[in-house]
Amino acid sequence: QKEVEQNSGPLSVPEGAIASLNCTYSDRVSQSFFWYRQYSGKSPELIMSIYSNGDKEDGRFTAQLNKASQYVSLLIRDSQPSDSATYLCAVIFSGTYKYIFGTGTRLKVLA
Amino acid sequence: DAGVTQSPTHLIKTRGQQVTLRCSPKSGHDTVSWYQQALGQGPQFIFQYYEEEERQRGNFPDRFSGHQFPNYSSELNVNALLLGDSALYLCASRRDYGTDTQYFGPGTRLTVL
Numbered sequence: 001q002k003e004v005e006q007n008s009g010p011l012s013v014p015e016g017a018i019a020s021l022n023c024t025y026s027d028r029v030s031q032s033f034f035w036y037r038q039y040s041g042k043s044p045e046l047i048m049s050i051y052s053n054g055d056k057e058d059g060r061f062t063a064q065l066n067k068a069s070q071y072v073s074l075l076i077r078d079s080q081p082s083d084s085a086t087y088l089c090a091v092i093f094s095g096t097y098k099y100i101f102g103t104g105t106r107l108k109v110l111a
Numbered sequence: 112d113a114g115v116t117q118s119p120t121h122l123i124k125t126r127g128q129q130v131t132l133r134c135s136p137k138s139g140h141d142t143v144s145w146y147q148q149a150l151g152q153g154p155q156f157i158f159q160y161y162e163e164e165e166r167q168r169g170n171f172p173d174r175f176s177g178h179q180f181p182n183y184s185s186e187l188n189v190n191a192l193l194l195g196d197s198a199l200y201l202c203a204s205r206r207d208y209g210t211d212t213q214y215f216g217p218g219t220r221l222t223v224l
Contacts, residue, residue: 004153032211043201043215044154088153092211097167098144099203099213101153 004091006102014110019076021105023089026070032092033065033072038104039085047074047087079109113138115204115216123222124192132187132219136204142166143185144213145177146201154201160185161207189221197223 003026013019021035032051036044050056050063050072062075072091076083086104093100116135124130136143142161146154156169160179174190183204189196199220205213 034212036215043199043218046212046214049210049212090153097142097159097211098156098169099146099154100156101146103151103153 004089004100004102006087006089006105008103009106010108011105012108012110013079015079015081017079017109019079019083019107019109021074021076021087021089021107022071023073023102024071025089025091025093025100027091027093028067028070029094030067030070030091031094033063034090034099035061035063035072035074036088036090037083037085038088044088076107079107081109081111083107084109115140115202115214117200117202117216117219119219120217121220121222123224125224126192126194128192128223129188129190130192130221132189132200132202132221133184134186134202134204134216135184136202137214140204140206140214141183142205142207142213143179143183144203144205145185145187146203147171147196148199148201148218150198157187192223194223197221 035047038044060077064073088104089102090099144159145157148154158168179185199218202216203213
């Protein structure tokens with residue numbers, strides 16, 4: 001069973017700090033990785049995708065991918081209370097079209 | 112640029128009934144996937160439609176069926192509703208070529224009583 005795992009949290013960080021969210025996956029051959037943010041009662045919204053090993057930055061967000069260790073992480077710099085949400089990691093495993101999601105990590109940014 | 116739209120927003124049904132949910136993909140997108148998200152869980156893949164055919168299916172019973180129309184819009188049908196079918200149903204669309212990034216609609220909240 002191919003899986004994506006995340007710590008459910010909550011992860012609490014003070015305003016202005018760096019929030020670090022982690023995700024591990026079971027299939028070494030996976031190629032596509034995504035981070036989504038989901039506010040309570042709303043649908044997931046895309047933060048970013050990453051396909052190659054290393055870092056990818058977009059504004060205050062940095063995704064990090066390490067295929068050898070089978071993990072992908074998301075760093076949020078200068079965290080704001082408005083960043084408080086559930087962050088979903090998703091992976092497309094090789095040979096499939098479907099996204100496999102983790103259960104999400106709930107982030108709380110304390111003002 | 113219109114995003115993914117879904118209807119209805121909320122729906123209340125009773126056990127044993129049937130329901131149809133609708134989705135219009137983002138402009139320029141031709142592939143539609145449906146997900147079920149129970150409270151506190153990540154979205155679970157139901158199936159994906161491309162060129163009006165079901166291209167891949169997740170671990171859902173045959174009570175869940177779908178359709179894609181020539182304009183790429185899609186429907187999700189659920190028969191013989193169970194209490195456990197209560198969830199947020201999400202539609203996501205993407206282009207089949209190029210990036211495999213998908214975008215979600217606002218979802219339909221289904222409550223089965």
